[in-house]
Amino acid sequence: MEQHATRVGEHSRGLRREIRCPLGRSRGRGRVRRGQGRVRTQARTQARSRGLRGVALVVAAAALALGLAPAEAVPAALSTASGLSGAATGPGSRADAASIPTGACALGGPERGGTYEGLPTPAGFARSQGTVKALTLFIDFPDAPAWSNSPSDRFAEFFPAATRYFDRSSYGKLAYRPTPHLRWIRMARPFAGYRIRRGTGFDPGSRFGYGALSREIVNAVDASVDFAAYDVINVLASPDAGPEATDDVLSVTFSGGMGTPLETGDGVRFGNVSFIWSRQTGPSPFRVLNHETAHSFGLPDLYLGREDATRAPTGHWDLMDEGWGPSNDFLGWHKWKMGWLDAGQVDCAGLPGGSDHTLTPTGRDGGTKIVVVPTSPSSALVVEARENGELDQAVCRPGVLVYRVDTRTDSGDGPVRVADATPGSQGCYLHDVNVDADLSDATHQVGDTYQDARSGIGVAVTEQRADGDWRVRVTRP
Incomplete structure (x- = not known):
């Protein structure tokens, strides 16, 4: 059999x-x-x-x-x-x-x-x-x-x-x-x-x-x-x-x-x-x-299944990593995968050079939700905006979240990893043990630039508009 x-x-x-x-x-x-x-x-x-x-x-x-x-x-x-x-x-x-x-x-x-x-x-x-x-x-x-x-x-x-x-x-x-x-x-x-x-x-x-x-x-x-x-x-x-x-x-x-x-x-x-x-x-x-x-x-x-794992790769930014404690929403990539985003809500930054994008926080209706920057046929950097809201109750530092998606990585081995804008910090959401505090302040703010060492791709946060949307500039070799 x-x-x-x-x-x-x-x-x-x-x-x-x-x-x-x-x-x-x-x-x-x-x-x-x-x-x-x-x-x-x-x-x-x-x-x-x-x-x-x-x-x-x-x-x-x-x-x-x-x-x-x-x-x-x-x-x-x-x-x-x-x-x-x-x-x-x-x-x-x-x-x-x-x-x-x-x-x-x-x-x-x-x-x-x-x-x-x-x-x-x-x-x-x-x-x-x-x-x-x-x-x-x-x-x-x-x-x-x-x-x-x-x-x-x-x-x-x-x-x-x-x-x-x-x-x-x-x-x-x-x-x-x-x-x-x-x-x-x-x-x-x-x-x-x-x-x-x-x-x-x-x-x-x-x-x-x-x-x-x-x-x-x-x-x-x-x-x-x-x-x-x-x-x-x-x-x-x-x-x-x-x-x-x-x-x-x-x-x-x-x-x-x-x-x-x-x-x-x-x-x-x-x-x-x-x-x-x-x-x-x-x-x-x-x-x-x-x-x-x-x-x-x-x-x-999204969590690491190894018994010796000491850190969450995604933290409270997605329900598939941490589902305990205060409410948290799905990542924009997962919303796209499940068919919840229209084609016009996904920007694909696949060409060399620079491109500018306006992101509406994923907790709101309408607007562009994610920028996808391919780094290989099976991996990409994804950029989205997050803010505190009905489903995202643990967001203590609204801003732009950058993370890497790798489709070759198995469930439980960390297929999504958040790029921490404040590595080494203790985080900003410290009053609930169900939230991975060190990633709670992982979002990037106006003036921050994330540079991916492997691909050379850069993501710069250039503006937060009065309506709450965020402007980012993506540059790739």
Whole structure:
């Protein structure tokens, strides 16, 4: 039986140095086997017709209580909401070709079967524009029953906040629509019986790990859920199952072309699926779900997975590095990769000589968001403006951020690295251990010039305009 390696995207590193667990930065990899894993169901049509009307009423009532429109939470089999025109539905579907970044600055790179920084995102990942339908399931265990929490309570820990986050970060281009299957699915064994740890993979033939968990989940709901109607899947575990998030971060996503080799009775894979464990700390703990879902959109982990890593390569400038503590937004490169920037919002500085650019901070609507300066077919410097705002609550030094993107670098190995404008400083955001303080003042100010030693490319900040936009000049040999 042929084996395939799948990238396992784990939630960002856990709490910062003072209270981070020893494995807080470890990167997980899952070994996946292709083959047996198809789940057969009996009397599917009859079961759906009997059960979905009652489920729809319960879900719609819960949606109203959570501030969602009822149509956003009605099972897809009964909903008239549609996704992107011409786009396929179901886990692993991609957006239409018109939304895919193209051009000389859309860096390619070797596809490794998992998440990476290259453009466009490979087939098999979920679309990240338009209406994205998210099936949300709930599991508990004999030794961690959800007695004190209803599925609606657990659902409300993430929604509608996670939906609002995607809406604001995408400038309204992503409508994330969760559909909760409002019952606890009791697993057959205690939590320890599945041997779930950080880095546990997905083997459909194993009695342990995520393969065993997923088989039970699919068997429990396959008769009443149309998996083909959804783009992504969230599995929310009872918060008492497994270790506290401050001790070990287990949340994980299986995404991409392979996803998982487990097939549902609807003929689609149980893929682009995130397992969310325990509870995060801080003012916006729901963002673990945004982080994990972004893996299903094709984004890699930006943190360093090595246990001996002592510094964040990107810090609090992107959710894929640090997802704890105060809210932080995605980098402009990631917004482009996910199709949230129009072609006119990306300047490509690929020719020798000098060029001038006006940047509107990424937290605002409209304007040019990034300048991409290629340094090789697979790497570039990216320039953007950042300021404190609704999603960027830890920005203590508004200014121009410069970072390097390398599409050849694996998830968890630092594919994006911020160029620190104040190397050696202690930073300016010092009152939250979940923020990498030494990069919090990494932005460049008027009069600053960043010179890239490898390429000779220079980025000079020439002006901050009265409207808050920034002017930069890029020079390249």
